[in-house]
Amino acid sequence: MSIQGISRGLLIAGALGVCLAGPAFAETKTLSVKPGAPTDVPEKFANKDVAIAVVRQLNVGDVYQAWISGVEAEADRLGVKLTVYDADGDNAKQALQLQQAAATSPDAILIGWGFGDSLQAGLEAACSAGIPVVAANASVEASDCVTLVNQSEHLMMQGIMDQFKADMGGEVKGDVIYVYVAGYRPLDLRNEVWETFKAENPGVNQVAQIGVVNANTAAQTADQAKAALSANPDTIAIIAPYDEFTKGAALAITELGLQDKVKTYGMDISTADIAVMTEDGSPWVATATTDMANFGAVSLRVAAGEITDAYDGNDLQIPPLVITQEDLRTKGIKNVEQLGEAFPALATPNLAEAPWMAKLD
Amino acid sequence: MADTSARQTGAGTNEYSRPDGFERGKAFVYRYGLLTVLVVMIAYFSATQPFFRTFANAMIILQAASIVAVVGLGCTVSMTVGGFDLSVGSAMSLSIMAAAAAMVIGDVGGVPAILIGILAGLAVGVFNSLLIVLARVPDLVATLSTLFLVNGLTLMGVSGQSVAEGMAWNGTTTSGKFAPIFKWLGSGKVVSIPSSVIVAGLVFLFVVGLLNYTRWGRAFYAVGGNPIAAAAAGIRVARYRVSAYLISGGLAAIAGLMLAARSNRGDVNVGDPYLLQAVSAALVGYAVLGANKPNAFGTLIGAVFVAVLINGLTMFNFPYYAQSFVQGVLLVVALLMSYTLGPRRR
Numbered sequence: 122m123s124i125q126g127i128s129r130g131l132l133i134a135g136a137l138g139v140c141l142a143g144p145a146f147a148e149t150k151t152l153s154v155k156p157g158a159p160t161d162v163p164e165k166f167a168n169k170d171v172a173i174a175v176v177r178q179l180n181v182g183d184v185y186q187a188w189i190s191g192v193e194a195e196a197d198r199l200g201v202k203l204t205v206y207d208a209d210g211d212n213a214k215q216a217l218q219l220q221q222a223a224a225t226s227p228d229a230i231l232i233g234w235g236f237g238d239s240l241q242a243g244l245e246a247a248c249s250a251g252i253p254v255v256a257a258n259a260s261v262e263a264s265d266c267v268t269l270v271n272q273s274e275h276l277m278m279q280g281i282m283d284q285f286k287a288d289m290g291g292e293v294k295g296d297v298i299y300v301y302v303a304g305y306r307p308l309d310l311r312n313e314v315w316e317t318f319k320a321e322n323p324g325v326n327q328v329a330q331i332g333v334v335n336a337n338t339a340a341q342t343a344d345q346a347k348a349a350l351s352a353n354p355d356t357i358a359i360i361a362p363y364d365e366f367t368k369g370a371a372l373a374i375t376e377l378g379l380q381d382k383v384k385t386y387g388m389d390i391s392t393a394d395i396a397v398m399t400e401d402g403s404p405w406v407a408t409a410t411t412d413m414a415n416f417g418a419v420s421l422r423v424a425a426g427e428i429t430d431a432y433d434g435n436d437l438q439i440p441p442l443v444i445t446q447e448d449l450r451t452k453g454i455k456n457v458e459q460l461g462e463a464f465p466a467l468a469t470p471n472l473a474e475a476p477w478m479a480k481l482d
Numbered sequence: 483m484a485d486t487s488a489r490q491t492g493a494g495t496n497e498y499s500r501p502d503g504f505e506r507g508k509a510f511v512y513r514y515g516l517l518t519v520l521v522v523m524i525a526y527f528s529a530t531q532p533f534f535r536t537f538a539n540a541m542i543i544l545q546a547a548s549i550v551a552v553v554g555l556g557c558t559v560s561m562t563v564g565g566f567d568l569s570v571g572s573a574m575s576l577s578i579m580a581a582a583a584a585m586v587i588g589d590v591g592g593v594p595a596i597l598i599g600i601l602a603g604l605a606v607g608v609f610n611s612l613l614i615v616l617a618r619v620p621d622l623v624a625t626l627s628t629l630f631l632v633n634g635l636t637l638m639g640v641s642g643q644s645v646a647e648g649m650a651w652n653g654t655t656t657s658g659k660f661a662p663i664f665k666w667l668g669s670g671k672v673v674s675i676p677s678s679v680i681v682a683g684l685v686f687l688f689v690v691g692l693l694n695y696t697r698w699g700r701a702f703y704a705v706g707g708n709p710i711a712a713a714a715a716g717i718r719v720a721r722y723r724v725s726a727y728l729i730s731g732g733l734a735a736i737a738g739l740m741l742a743a744r745s746n747r748g749d750v751n752v753g754d755p756y757l758l759q760a761v762s763a764a765l766v767g768y769a770v771l772g773a774n775k776p777n778a779f780g781t782l783i784g785a786v787f788v789a790v791l792i793n794g795l796t797m798f799n800f801p802y803y804a805q806s807f808v809q810g811v812l813l814v815v816a817l818l819m820s821y822t823l824g825p826r827r828r
Binding site for chain 1: 549642646647740741747752793802
């Protein structure tokens, strides 16, 4: 039910080229294509003479690999040359790389993940040099020169919570383990929805909160989940809203042989995640996702659009889709490419597409 | 290029019958090979990438090298006494967390936070010394256990969370801020030279002065070369080994403060990867000027070498996984220079 609801919202939002508003900051305004945006391919783009620097906080893992592949594909389409800086999760390194990127005077900078505390000096340098910055899933604030592109964390989390409730027959009653680590913007936003959900569904009894984020997240989450499951034998579900968490939760449930009793609700999707979800007896029953390759493509598109001054507003949220284990199994989906074909709503080709971009196809 | 071919033929067995020219070529590669490669690399990047040859980029390269250089110089000191400090990465993480928590949660201000961070690093050095000198546990295993202990301690102290301004702590939102001196250390400049480069430069002068120009330095190397002979010559071996681990911990702490200042956060376990980077810089340093031993100048070159390489390769859009491979190639080449081309040891 939630699938259709959300897809419908998605189509409407996509068709209008606007998006559902997230939490409102004073200076944040939803991004849309300007009436006066250029309609002909700007000369710089036609000559393939546009340079965009990509500064990524996180690069190891399926999600980030999918994101960058989308960025690269869209750069190819629009005739953009990329320079990619990878920080390996080291915020100090990313801070320096952003300053370095700003010093090379590209036409725009695209930040992939990152913390405002670390990026401030680099953002100031870029802004004072007049370089437009697009921040994808980064904890920075929108401004005149910084445009945000985000997955809609609230809608994603709401999607799996609705699915959870529907699977429980409309009323959730029982012990639930929750996986969460504070301090990561996407997780913090998902947590807001979880807090509301708990308040609205008093039958939900959160018996444990676990979670760790590091280079070995899935395995360590699995260890913690096993301990929590053993201590709370009446658990009915693990809410694990990040795919590394969900993989860990699924592993713990399977290794303890509890897959008939305990389900896990996750977030994100990759080819590896699809394999885990569709395995025989997999406890991972539903996930909410934004197609990460599409997210990468939209991020790059917005950066290119900003160079040509194509937009009003500075905040774009990419609408999500809820996908169930059953969907994947009945449609025989094995990888994200097939997923994209089966759920065309995942790709949002009209989102932030300036008129001149359409002429390149 | 002639040097390279000489090195390759040098793999043959009858090297004693080679003419003098070959031996001279081998000696040149042994002493200057790595520096030559560095110069050639810089020349190539400068010729092909206009931004590479700017002053701004030179400063970015030195900034990128500064943290690895400071930790690496600490490792160098512990290596001179024949030791090996595996705990430098965790000492970094501890000092980062201690300083960040002192400011954000404790709201103590900049200078006390810096002192707390450095004391945390020294404490790791003290603990290593107790294990190694007093309890006579071998260096490698002693510092390995310290690595885990300190990592765990760091995480326990902050309940596994990263420390950032405005974080939730015990149910309330913290109000402490990263002090201005940290912001200066992270992104400040003195006459267009970034402050982290200046700090790394001062640390380098300290270590090079200590190891190369003082009686202490000679004693460090004597202890590392042959502790029994050193003791027989009246050198108080234990004292030098303790000092070496204190310096190693202290410098790791300084590197940690530099890192925290640049990211303006205290991130969980963020120091860990620096252990391997630092050890690698120190080992590459063996091959610089044919030193064939831990040395401060070599370590500095080792750190700068990697920073130049990564900076240049990024401009050529080398993916991150290939960069790690290239770094491995550099290390192997450096090790071949110092171990294979170097004077034979028994």
